[in-house]
Amino acid sequence: MKEYQVIARKYRPQRFSDVVGQDAIVTTLRNMIRSGKIAHAFLFCGSRGTGKTTLARLFAKALNCSNPTEELEPCNECASCREITGGHSMDILEIDGASNRGIEDIRKINETVGYSAASGQYKIYIIDEVHMLTKEAFNALLKTLEEPPPKVKFFFATTEPHKVLPTILSRCQRFNLNRISNDAIVTTLQKISGDLKVTVNEEALRLIASMADGGLRDAESLFDQVLAFHDGDVTVEAISAVLGVMPRDIYFDLDRAGKEENFAAAFDIVETVFSEGKDLLHFVEGLIEHFRNILVTKLSGKDSTLLSLSERDRERYEESAKLYRRDQCMQLLNDLVKAQEQIRFSPCSRIALEAVLLNVLRSHHRLPVDHLVKELIELEKKLADTPESVAEAPQTKVPASKVEAKREPVPRAPAAAVAAPPKVEPRPAAKSPAKAPSAAPAKAAEDVANVEDVIKQQRRFDTVLQFASVELGGTLEKKSNPSRA
Numbered sequence: 001m002k003e004y005q006v007i008a009r010k011y012r013p014q015r016f017s018d019v020v021g022q023d024a025i026v027t028t029l030r031n032m033i034r035s036g037k038i039a040h041a042f043l044f045c046g047s048r049g050t051g052k053t054t055l056a057r058l059f060a061k062a063l064n065c066s067n068p069t070e071e072l073e074p075c076n077e078c079a080s081c082r083e084i085t086g087g088h089s090m091d092i093l094e095i096d097g098a099s100n101r102g103i104e105d106i107r108k109i110n111e112t113v114g115y116s117a118a119s120g121q122y123k124i125y126i127i128d129e130v131h132m133l134t135k136e137a138f139n140a141l142l143k144t145l146e147e148p149p150p151k152v153k154f155f156f157a158t159t160e161p162h163k164v165l166p167t168i169l170s171r172c173q174r175f176n177l178n179r180i181s182n183d184a185i186v187t188t189l190q191k192i193s194g195d196l197k198v199t200v201n202e203e204a205l206r207l208i209a210s211m212a213d214g215g216l217r218d219a220e221s222l223f224d225q226v227l228a229f230h231d232g233d234v235t236v237e238a239i240s241a242v243l244g245v246m247p248r249d250i251y252f253d254l255d256r257a258g259k260e261e262n263f264a265a266a267f268d269i270v271e272t273v274f275s276e277g278k279d280l281l282h283f284v285e286g287l288i289e290h291f292r293n294i295l296v297t298k299l300s301g302k303d304s305t306l307l308s309l310s311e312r313d314r315e316r317y318e319e320s321a322k323l324y325r326r327d328q329c330m331q332l333l334n335d336l337v338k339a340q341e342q343i344r345f346s347p348c349s350r351i352a353l354e355a356v357l358l359n360v361l362r363s364h365h366r367l368p369v370d371h372l373v374k375e376l377i378e379l380e381k382k383l384a385d386t387p388e389s390v391a392e393a394p395q396t397k398v399p400a401s402k403v404e405a406k407r408e409p410v411p412r413a414p415a416a417a418v419a420a421p422p423k424v425e426p427r428p429a430a431k432s433p434a435k436a437p438s439a440a441p442a443k444a445a446e447d448v449a450n451v452e453d454v455i456k457q458q459r460r461f462d463t464v465l466q467f468a469s470v471e472l473g474g475t476l477e478k479k480s481n482p483s484r485a
């Protein structure tokens, strides 16, 4: 039985035109080969699975190829190319920096560096994870790196360039590899699935791409995993089951539940996530991405290039975006990022997640702070416009505190500016109209009505202030001052 070769190896780029998502670097490398101006040392940096060692090998292959094409691609047929592809070239020495990190390992390189290449072409040392070398090892490498023998090149690859000594960095030509876009990953996986003759819908591939976080190799490994479990069509549901992620549907269910005021949905959804054994943090990550997609759809429309979605999902997001206000989405994103930490460290993460979902559902009924502040200002204005004669009329016995209260400062500034909790004077219960003197009944009745109106507005003012306080996360400080009552 033929040994199975994983997708990432089987489809590793063998020519520059196969490299995904690193066009600028590929062009530079080709130009270097064309001009023949090739530096001693190169550093390829980038996150996991973006193709650092692949590019280094490809560059090495192109440099040593005895019959390169017109586009300066390696022929993949000459002896050198075949040896490099097979991994047994005498001239291309691959060293793993993580397991050969000591000074002794570098001394071995220094001892052999003087022997010329077997094929007479370049002798190339590819050191992977070069940041793992010890400081002594780096120092031992410095001299060789400064003046290597002719036709000796060093290609370094690292995920953490900041850990490489500056003296080494300054001797290298540096290439920063991009994270690979989800679109590019999906296109590559589509090509691979076509070649493997499996049917996979685009949404399913997008789910894999979103999990790979810009690393093509990760995406290919995930795809391998999915194919190992499924013969025939690969669907979103199949991928969700194999990779332990929730399909997007559950997030759209949450949007609908919020609109229908169905608070029980929070418990149902968490029950589903739990009973299917999904990772809670993955679920929250998905939820954050969901609200990010909604916000982007609200701000830039469903066709925004910032969204990596299938056409069907773009339409679904357009519908969901109508259910939320912009400030609501921003607040939810903030809350969810904080909640992620809480769930990670909470001893009862299930309840923490339920609380998070309830917060999402409740957010539809929250009044935005600026709306509350606006209303407070309007009410304050109304109170200030109340005729002085009413407020100060002695016969109505309006308590002194009421007159003072209406001149009290009101938090007009937005949330950040309101540092101290707003203070509210206590207000005694309104005096019964029956106690008003009966000397001028008509005038008195009118005054009483006015006073009642003032009191009503004051109460509304208090309520709104309390709402604002809760939304701002502040507390109302009730001061009891019986001497004034």
Ligand SMILES: [Zn+2]
Residues within 6 Å of the ligand: 064, 065, 066, 067, 068, 074, 075, 076, 077, 078, 079, 080, 081, 082
């Ligand atoms: Zn060749």
